[in-house]
Amino acid sequence: MLRIEKTIVQKSVILQLIGEVDASNSVELDDAIQTLVQEDAKSILVDGTGLEYISSAGLGVFMSYLEEFEEKQIVLVIFGLSDKVQQVFHILGLDQLINIKETKEEALEVVYAK
Amino acid sequence: MFKIPSINIGKISLLVAILTWLALLFVDISRIFAVLSQIDSGISIEISWILEISFFIMVYIFYNDSIQKSENNNFLDMIWRGATTGILATAVSLLIMFFYYLLGESRLATDPLLFNFFYHVNFAFITLFLISSTLLWRHLILYQKNKKVVQQWQAFEIALLISMFFIFFNKNTLDYSFLFGLFFLLIFGTSLSANLKWIPYLTFKEKWKSILFLGIILLCTSFLFFQLLSYSESADILVNLTDNLFLLSLFGFVFIYSLFSFLVTFFNLPTSSVFEQKLLEVINFQRLSQSIKPGENESQVLDILVDSCMSAAYVDAAWLELKQDHKSHFIHQRFVKNKERRELYEMINMAKPFLEFNWQDQGNERKVFYGKIPHPKFKSAMVIPLVVNKETMGRIFLAKEVKDGFNKEMINIISTFVGQACISVENSRLLNEAIKNERYKEELKIAQQVQRSLLPSQLNHDETFEIFGFSEAADEVGGDYYDTHQIDGHRFAVIIGDVSGKGTSAAFNMSQMKGIFHSLVQIDPSPGEFLIKANTALSKCLEKNHFITTTYYILDTKNKNIYFSRAGHCPTLFFDASTDSCEFLRVGGMGLGIVRNKLYENYVHENEIHYEKDDLLVMYTDGILEAKDGNGQEFGYDRLKALVKANHTQSAKIINEKIIQGVFEFIGDNAILDDDYSVMVIRFNQ
Numbered sequence: 001m002l003r004i005e006k007t008i009v010q011k012s013v014i015l016q017l018i019g020e021v022d023a024s025n026s027v028e029l030d031d032a033i034q035t036l037v038q039e040d041a042k043s044i045l046v047d048g049t050g051l052e053y054i055s056s057a058g059l060g061v062f063m064s065y066l067e068e069f070e071e072k073q074i075v076l077v078i079f080g081l082s083d084k085v086q087q088v089f090h091i092l093g094l095d096q097l098i099n100i101k102e103t104k105e106e107a108l109e110v111v112y113a114k
Numbered sequence: 115m116f117k118i119p120s121i122n123i124g125k126i127s128l129l130v131a132i133l134t135w136l137a138l139l140f141v142d143i144s145r146i147f148a149v150l151s152q153i154d155s156g157i158s159i160e161i162s163w164i165l166e167i168s169f170f171i172m173v174y175i176f177y178n179d180s181i182q183k184s185e186n187n188n189f190l191d192m193i194w195r196g197a198t199t200g201i202l203a204t205a206v207s208l209l210i211m212f213f214y215y216l217l218g219e220s221r222l223a224t225d226p227l228l229f230n231f232f233y234h235v236n237f238a239f240i241t242l243f244l245i246s247s248t249l250l251w252r253h254l255i256l257y258q259k260n261k262k263v264v265q266q267w268q269a270f271e272i273a274l275l276i277s278m279f280f281i282f283f284n285k286n287t288l289d290y291s292f293l294f295g296l297f298f299l300l301i302f303g304t305s306l307s308a309n310l311k312w313i314p315y316l317t318f319k320e321k322w323k324s325i326l327f328l329g330i331i332l333l334c335t336s337f338l339f340f341q342l343l344s345y346s347e348s349a350d351i352l353v354n355l356t357d358n359l360f361l362l363s364l365f366g367f368v369f370i371y372s373l374f375s376f377l378v379t380f381f382n383l384p385t386s387s388v389f390e391q392k393l394l395e396v397i398n399f400q401r402l403s404q405s406i407k408p409g410e411n412e413s414q415v416l417d418i419l420v421d422s423c424m425s426a427a428y429v430d431a432a433w434l435e436l437k438q439d440h441k442s443h444f445i446h447q448r449f450v451k452n453k454e455r456r457e458l459y460e461m462i463n464m465a466k467p468f469l470e471f472n473w474q475d476q477g478n479e480r481k482v483f484y485g486k487i488p489h490p491k492f493k494s495a496m497v498i499p500l501v502v503n504k505e506t507m508g509r510i511f512l513a514k515e516v517k518d519g520f521n522k523e524m525i526n527i528i529s530t531f532v533g534q535a536c537i538s539v540e541n542s543r544l545l546n547e548a549i550k551n552e553r554y555k556e557e558l559k560i561a562q563q564v565q566r567s568l569l570p571s572q573l574n575h576d577e578t579f580e581i582f583g584f585s586e587a588a589d590e591v592g593g594d595y596y597d598t599h600q601i602d603g604h605r606f607a608v609i610i611g612d613v614s615g616k617g618t619s620a621a622f623n624m625s626q627m628k629g630i631f632h633s634l635v636q637i638d639p640s641p642g643e644f645l646i647k648a649n650t651a652l653s654k655c656l657e658k659n660h661f662i663t664t665t666y667y668i669l670d671t672k673n674k675n676i677y678f679s680r681a682g683h684c685p686t687l688f689f690d691a692s693t694d695s696c697e698f699l700r701v702g703g704m705g706l707g708i709v710r711n712k713l714y715e716n717y718v719h720e721n722e723i724h725y726e727k728d729d730l731l732v733m734y735t736d737g738i739l740e741a742k743d744g745n746g747q748e749f750g751y752d753r754l755k756a757l758v759k760a761n762h763t764q765s766a767k768i769i770n771e772k773i774i775q776g777v778f779e780f781i782g783d784n785a786i787l788d789d790d791y792s793v794m795v796i797r798f799n800q
Contacts, residue, residue, distance in 0.1 A: 022788075026659075030659075056661070056663075057659075060659035061659055063659060063708050067710075091682060091683075091684060092663060092704070093681075093708065096702075096717060097709065
């Protein structure tokens with residue numbers, strides 16, 4: 001089960017992921033990010049406080065956008081991940097490519113610094 | 115043992131009948147001869163009667179057998195058979211009259227012997243005609259029989275049998291008992307004649323034919339009857355064979371049944387089309403309900419549907435509209451040209467009741483639209499949606515040249531037809547789908563076999579270490595991979611990998627990984643080089659959102675060193691026997707296919723560790739770590755560590771088994787693994 005909630009905080013879009021991202025619902029995550037890219041969002045914050053599990057298919061979604069974000073200079077920051085989920089990002093090496101912060105404030109700082 | 119030869123009743127009875135008739139003729143002629151010669155022949159009249167009765171019975175047996183043999187004759191053939199026998203008897207009688215006409219006033223014309231001979235001939239043919247007709251009528255009467263009718267008929271036959279012997283009782287005089295018997299048999303025959311169930315099953319054309327044949331039979335019967343009456347007044351006949359209760363009753367019965375049939379058939383003519391229509395509807399319904407055989411076209415059922423609807427409502431124009439990918443196709447167009455159909459289609463869609471139709475509507479299944487249309491030729495129309503699997507797949511259009519052309523019965527029957535056709539189409543689709551699924555399963559089984567063979571059954575090793583691998587896929591096919599290769603005398607390449615996602619797509623990528631491993635291992639790359647080259651290769655063939663995690667090891671058994679690089683794969687578990695401790699080798703790295711350019715090199719790290727005797731190297735995929743128990747708890751690193759530590763003295767194979775067993779115990783009986791999982795254990799023995 002995955003629920004995605006979209007909120008806007010100080011001109012930044014926050015995608016809140018609640019539940020689990022696996023092969024069956026990774027498409028929903030992909031759609032949500034795709035929409036933001038089409039809306040010319042300049043920064044995307046992903047709130048992972050409610051994210052219990054992410055499978056390789058879910059990681060694949062983030063991975064597939066990295067190049068496009070770089071091209072369009074879109075800042076992606078993920079924050080609030082549980083240790084377990086962060087470990088998954090870390091083992092794969094994605095933490096070297098994606099800005100991962102502990103809190104929302106830290107994440108917003110990254111966006112403003114841009 | 116001897117066998118009784120099978121007796122041909124037909125032939126024997128015919129032969130006996132002919133012989134009996136000849137005997138009868140001989141007896142009567144000799145009696146006349148005696149009278150003429152004025153001597154007493156001494157032949158009693160009873161002999162003639164007995165021969166006559168035997169003749170009746172033989173003819174009965176013959177016809178009974180002959181009609182039963184041609185059981186599958188239809189009604190029309192039966193009536194025709196009766197008519198031909200009647201024509202034959204009449205023709206014989208007419209020929210005799212014509213012969214006498216030719217003889218004129220000659221002496222021969224008054225010869226009683228000749229006269230008697232012809233009388234016997236006439237008698238024989240009339241008997242044939244009457245008995246055969248009676249038996250034919252029996253078949254018609256007993257059509258769709260019930261017990262009561264059968265009993266009545268049997269009683270009638272017995273009464274007829276008794277009437278044959280009546281002659282002994284009343285000595286051939288026209289007294290009251292004779293009239294009473296005749297009256298009784300006629301009433302009986304008449305009551306049986308009410309059984310005319312066969313008539314409605316005749317088509318219009320058949321009815322006309324049967325009227326003609328029945329008319330012939332009526333004429334023949336009347337003619338022969340009057341012919342017989344003329345004989346009874348003749349003084350030249352000593353033994354009157356034909357003023358017989360049996361024969362006269364048969365005359366009455368054959369005549370009455372023919373007359374009833376004739377009249378009922380005649381008055382049934384106007385309604386026969388209705389009956390035919392209903393019969394056709396039943397047949398059409400049956401054709402529609404027979405499900406389409408697999409591989410056959412749905413179009414065939416729809417074709418039958420259009421035909422059935424058209425004939426059920428006497429429709430002047432019809433076609434089917436099928437919706438496919440939001441486009442309408444028009445098929446099975448009947449009695450209407452394309453141009454006219456387009457006109458009508460537009461007009462119907464604009465007209466009042468038809469406007470309410472909506473393709474998306476969920477309740478289309480029970481809807482029927484009918485009403486007037488403002489077309490110069492067609493005045494009324496009817497549209498019924500075809501709903502298959504809750505989806506409106508098309509509509510049937512029916513148009514008539516008359517106003518208010520669709521009555522309640524027509525609407526009912528047509529909606530039933532449409533419903534049945536839709537069920538047939540639905541059934542056939544389900545069946546086709548089931549067959550397709552079965553085929554997919556079969557294909558997947560083959561894929562599974564192929565993929566199983568991709569995992570090595572033998573892993574390369576030498577005497578200094580033992581190695582054991584195990585892998586299980588969550589679906590039919592999986593994305594986990596491990597393999598080994600002996601580079602030279604003391605160096606071995608070992609790889610473990612996990613393709614993102616699971617199922618078929620993962621399995622395809624896994625086979626690519628195997629190809630890459632076996633290609634690159636030939637050039638003996640360092641672990642870092644291997645990852646860089648593998649990343650470059652995979653960048654070109656992996657889908658955008660897919661990646662592969664792997665760890666590549668080179669074991670140097672001479673120097674007891676392990677060189678390895680990790681590409682996003684789960685950290686290797688290393689058991690150090692000297693300190694009796696387990697450690698995950700947490701080194702940096704990045705999954706293959708994540709960074710698809712030169713920059714990948716920046717994320718590659720080469721590592722080296724030294725091992726000693728009794729150390730263990732445990733490689734696994736994330737399916738092990740992420741296996742969940744009933745409460746959603748993950749198996750995790752610590753449990754794996756504990757299992758290895760507890761079993762470190764065992765062989766590689768046992769340790770492997772213990773890990774798998776531990777994971778299964780952890781997840782419990784009811785849980786299912788939703789990821790592929792693999793474990794490979796190396797135990798250093800030197």
